[in-house]
Amino acid sequence: MLDELALFVSIVETGSLRAAAEKASIPAPTLTRRLQKLEQHLGCRLLHRSARRMTPTREGWQYYEQCRPLVHSLQQATAKLDVTLNQVSGLIRILAPADLANDNLAPAWMSFLAQYPQTRLELELNNYTQDLIGSGADVAIRVGAQPDSLLNMRKLGQAKELLLVASPDYLARHGEPESMDELKLRDLVISAPISTWEVQHRQSGETVRWQPQGKFCVNGVYLALRAAIAGLGILFCPTSLCHSQLQRGELVQVLPEWRGAPREIYAVWSQQRYVPARVRALIEHLAAFCQQNPQLRI
Known part of the structure; x- marks a missing residue:
């Protein structure tokens, strides 16, 4: 009609x-x-x-x-x-983990805006999982398994293994632990939301999972890294966020045969919404960026 x-x-x-x-x-x-x-x-x-x-x-x-x-x-x-x-223009609202967005993904936000100057980005950063639909955001960046069947998802990349690290000064003063049981008795630095530590032995496949009591706890990796570098204790940290400190010798691996599993990085969005071109362009840009980054490449 x-x-x-x-x-x-x-x-x-x-x-x-x-x-x-x-x-x-x-x-x-x-x-x-x-x-x-x-x-x-x-x-x-x-x-x-x-x-x-x-x-x-x-x-x-x-x-x-x-x-x-x-x-x-x-x-x-x-x-x-x-x-x-x-058209790839207008506002894109994004939820993202603070540490990942501030570190590994930081150049991606800048290069996207350079490529699509008619867009605007509004990022809300939080290291805990937020309600995507309730927040009104267009897309969320999440790390780890995504069980929510109400969301569409696209795998962007992969956060490399998690390592146990400490400063040379801390190990000089306290000695390097020789077992997981001894590790549990040491001063530990906890960076939430990695409040549960799960490590696997590279040769035997043995897995140890526990919730440590930390000497220093913070809901972000950056301050936890500074605390570990300052000698406050041993930190369980994604390789992608501590590789520079390891290369500079500010941190060294502890019990290197024990590591945490890699975790996949996803873009997720509501099934109830049509995905505008600007959001599709951002997802494609982030996927391409991750594949060019050695720390995030699948």
């Missing part, structure tokens, strides 16, 4: 059936049939037909004057929606 109405308005404005058909990119006979269908639905003739021109009847003029503003308003709304959904 709405399509037939728009075609009728176009016929009146262009002055001929052929011109309206060309504007709509449909055959003239098809347009004639749809016009006839509209007239049958309304129960009156809308146009006087002649060999050269079509002019509205009295009822046609009345119908045209009433419907024209509605058709134009709908066309404008559709055009605006098309821009919103199909």
Whole structure:
């Protein structure tokens, strides 16, 4: 019905059936049939037909004057929606882990904005899992298994193994632990949300999982790293976030045969929403970025 109405308005404005058909990119006979269908639905003739021109009847003029503003308003709304959904522009709201977003993914935000200057990014950073749907965000970056079946997801990359690390000064003062039982008795630095430590022996496959009591606990890796470098204790940390400190010798591995498993990085978004082009572009950009980063590559 709405399509037939728009075609009728176009016929009146262009002055001929052929011109309206060309504007709509449909055959003239098809347009004639749809016009006839509209007239049958309304129960009156809308146009006087002649060999050269079509002019509205009295009822046609009345119908045209009433419907024209509605058709134009709908066309404008559709055009605006098309821009919103199909052009890479506008605001993207993102939930992301603070440490990952601040460190490994930091260059990705900058390069995305450079590539798509008509977009805006609004990041809400938190190291705990937030409610994506309730927050109104477009997409969330999450690490680890994603059991929520109400969300779509795309694997972006992989956070490498977690390592037990400490400063050379701490190990010089306290000695290096020689077993997991001895490790549990040492001063530990806890960076939530990695509050449960699960490590596996590389040769035997033995797995140890426990919730340590820390000498220093913080809900972020950066301060935990500083605490470990300062000699406060042993830290369980993703390789992707401590590799620079290991290379510089500020930290060294403890019990190197014991490691935590790699964790996959996902982009997740609501199944209930159409994904605008700007969000799709961001997801693709992050996936490509992760595959170019040795610390995040799958």
